[in-house]
Amino acid sequence: MTERRAQASVFDPAILSLPRVGRLHLGRWLSAALMLLALALVIKAFADGDIAWKVVGQFFTAPAILGGLVNTVIMTICAMALGITLGVVFAIMAMSPNLVMRGCAAFYIWFFRGTPLILQLLIWFNLALVFPTIGIPGLFSVRTIDVIGPFMATLLGLGINQGAYTAEVVRSGILSVDHGQTEAAKTIGMTRLTTLRRIVLPQAMRVIIPPVGNEVVSMVKLTSIASVIQFSEILRNAQTIYYANARVIELLIVAAGWYLIVVSILSLGQIALERHFAKGRAGAGARNG
Amino acid sequence: MAETALSAPMVKALSVTKRFGTLAALDDVSLEIAPGEVVCIVGPSGSGKSTLLRCINQLERIDAGAIWVDGELAGYRQDGGRLVELTDRDIARQRLASGMVFQRFNLFAHMTALQNVIEGPVTVLRQPKAAAIAEAEALLARVGLAEKRNAYPSELSGGQQQRVAIARALAMKPRLMLFDEPTSALDPELVGEVLAVMRDLAKSGMTMVVVTHELGFAREVADRVVFMDQGRLVEQGPPAQVLGAPEHQRTRDFIAAVLS
Numbered sequence: 001m002t003e004r005r006a007q008a009s010v011f012d013p014a015i016l017s018l019p020r021v022g023r024l025h026l027g028r029w030l031s032a033a034l035m036l037l038a039l040a041l042v043i044k045a046f047a048d049g050d051i052a053w054k055v056v057g058q059f060f061t062a063p064a065i066l067g068g069l070v071n072t073v074i075m076t077i078c079a080m081a082l083g084i085t086l087g088v089v090f091a092i093m094a095m096s097p098n099l100v101m102r103g104c105a106a107f108y109i110w111f112f113r114g115t116p117l118i119l120q121l122l123i124w125f126n127l128a129l130v131f132p133t134i135g136i137p138g139l140f141s142v143r144t145i146d147v148i149g150p151f152m153a154t155l156l157g158l159g160i161n162q163g164a165y166t167a168e169v170v171r172s173g174i175l176s177v178d179h180g181q182t183e184a185a186k187t188i189g190m191t192r193l194t195t196l197r198r199i200v201l202p203q204a205m206r207v208i209i210p211p212v213g214n215e216v217v218s219m220v221k222l223t224s225i226a227s228v229i230q231f232s233e234i235l236r237n238a239q240t241i242y243y244a245n246a247r248v249i250e251l252l253i254v255a256a257g258w259y260l261i262v263v264s265i266l267s268l269g270q271i272a273l274e275r276h277f278a279k280g281r282a283g284a285g286a287r288n289g
Numbered sequence: 290m291a292e293t294a295l296s297a298p299m300v301k302a303l304s305v306t307k308r309f310g311t312l313a314a315l316d317d318v319s320l321e322i323a324p325g326e327v328v329c330i331v332g333p334s335g336s337g338k339s340t341l342l343r344c345i346n347q348l349e350r351i352d353a354g355a356i357w358v359d360g361e362l363a364g365y366r367q368d369g370g371r372l373v374e375l376t377d378r379d380i381a382r383q384r385l386a387s388g389m390v391f392q393r394f395n396l397f398a399h400m401t402a403l404q405n406v407i408e409g410p411v412t413v414l415r416q417p418k419a420a421a422i423a424e425a426e427a428l429l430a431r432v433g434l435a436e437k438r439n440a441y442p443s444e445l446s447g448g449q450q451q452r453v454a455i456a457r458a459l460a461m462k463p464r465l466m467l468f469d470e471p472t473s474a475l476d477p478e479l480v481g482e483v484l485a486v487m488r489d490l491a492k493s494g495m496t497m498v499v500v501t502h503e504l505g506f507a508r509e510v511a512d513r514v515v516f517m518d519q520g521r522l523v524e525q526g527p528p529a530q531v532l533g534a535p536e537h538q539r540t541r542d543f544i545a546a547v548l549s
């Protein structure tokens with residue numbers, strides 16, 4: 001120890017005036033170069049490939065495509081709205097002191113998470129085979145075929161399935177809120193449901209929104225499987241067009257472009273929502289920014 | 290307090306027992322609190338002090354005995370020869386008689402100080418928002434926090450949060466205030482500001498039940514000190530007597546432990 005300390009030059013204050021040189025990060029340069037090279041090859045492949053970019057541009061705003069886009073967006077909104085509503089209701093039921101309520105919620109989540117979505121869509125679409133008419137006996141009755149067309153079947157299939165997943169998300173959000181908040185709400189005379197609505201759910205949102213945001217993004221793309229029951233969303237309309245003109249890849253690129261645009265806009269919305277519900281938290285708004 | 294002793298008690302607990310599993314957190318506790326009286330409850334950890342407060346405002350259900358708050362039987366209504374359990378909504382209404390202040394403040398984290406204070410008046414009492422805001426501002430001024438009205442709880446010190454919590458409880462115009470160790474979670478230099486607010490409140494004639502380890506506060510402000518141990522009410526009386534010349538050995542041991 002003493003020998004080393006004897007080397008006074010170790011602490012030489014003269015080093016403070018020496019210039020500093022960064023190190024060379026060879027690995028980073030190399031990997032970046034390889035990555036760019038790969039990217040260039042992919043772009044070249046697409047440029048040289050037999051893709052009529054003019055056709056892509058031409059169909060990007062074709063009425064059938066835009067109509068499909070509108071249907072996709074409307075279905076996403078409606079199915080998510082139904083899914084979130086059901087999710088909140090079943091999450092509250094799952095936490096109810098009433099055993100029957102808890103049982104129903106558990107069954108719902110078990111059933112709809114346990115079977116494939118496409119199968120559920122087919123069941124809704126073919127419901128008329130089992131129940132030719134639906135309604136409340138004595139009050140009203142309608143032919144199932146008139147009510148449950150492609151739109152309704154898709155909405156029910158996607159929304160109810162989504163609800164089963166969202167219920168779990170909402171439940172974990174509710175559990176994340178400190179029990180002291182509920183007790184404080186009780187002491188100012190709030191009932192259970194008012195407490196949920198005013199105190200617990202707004203705070204649970206912070207935990208609920210990121211996963212639900214992801215699910216909205218998934219939902220945009222999930223609507224495409226409704227093409228199997230003839231719901232005319234964007235992918236199905238693109239297919240209909242390329243069956244006629246054989247421009248398969250061009251129309252798939254058109255659809256892909258629109259999905260990316262919608263998903264990007266939704267992601268921006270999610271960031272804004274997360275900021276909003278982070279209020280009152282230390283470091284509010286700091287994430288993502 | 291001689292004149293208040295004649296009127297109906299604000300709180301009357303009769304042979305109250307509360308069990309958690311086999312443990313009797315409250316064991317045959319009877320207690321009366323007169324309107325305007327300030328009662329401090331002291332006792333070792335686990336003696337049932339919090340449980341008693343929580344039974345008074347029905348955060349816990351009692352297993353035996355009865356509690357009346359402001360003249361109403363808590364949790365039940367008498368129907369002929371039976372006691373019928375009240376609904377969620379009726380219990381929520383009964384809770385309006387008392388305000389509660391917690392050790393850990395429990396301010397609504399997603400609301401500013403002002404929003405915390407007006408939440409009850411607007412959502413529960415359905416007061417017009419403008420009137421509720423005016424009253425809340427006065428209450429925040431009373432606890433010395435007028436300028437913090439737009440701060441979120443996470444932006445306030447512990448002492449400030451606790452004072453907002455007191456304002457939030459007072460906004461409901463309770464007849465009775467329950468304090469569960471309101472200063473135990475505070476840094477020593479912040480204890481004084483909360484006790485000062487409570488002292489003022491006591492002077493204004495509020496009925497108060499205060500669980501506390503601040504024996505100085507109890508000695509100065511309390512009309513009566515109650516000592517609890519193992520779910521039982523061991524002794525009670527004027528602060529000078531219970532804290533100065535306790536009858537029971539357990540009380541003496543406790544006071545010696547707190548003062549040391």
Ligand SMILES: Nc1ncnc2c1ncn2[C@@H]1O[C@H](COP(=O)(O)OP(=O)(O)OP(=O)(O)O)[C@@H](O)[C@H]1O
Pocket residue numbers: 309312314332333334335336337338339340341
């Ligand atoms: N929810 C509960 N479940 C089980 N046991 C409980 C519960 N709440 C309180 N107890 C038990 O009841 C007894 C009394 O608890 P209580 O919180 O009333 O004590 P306390 O006098 O307030 O103590 P402290 O000074 O530590 O706050 C303790 O033994 C405690 O462990």
Ligand SMILES: [Mg+2]
Pocket residue numbers: 338339340469470
């Ligand atoms: Mg306690």
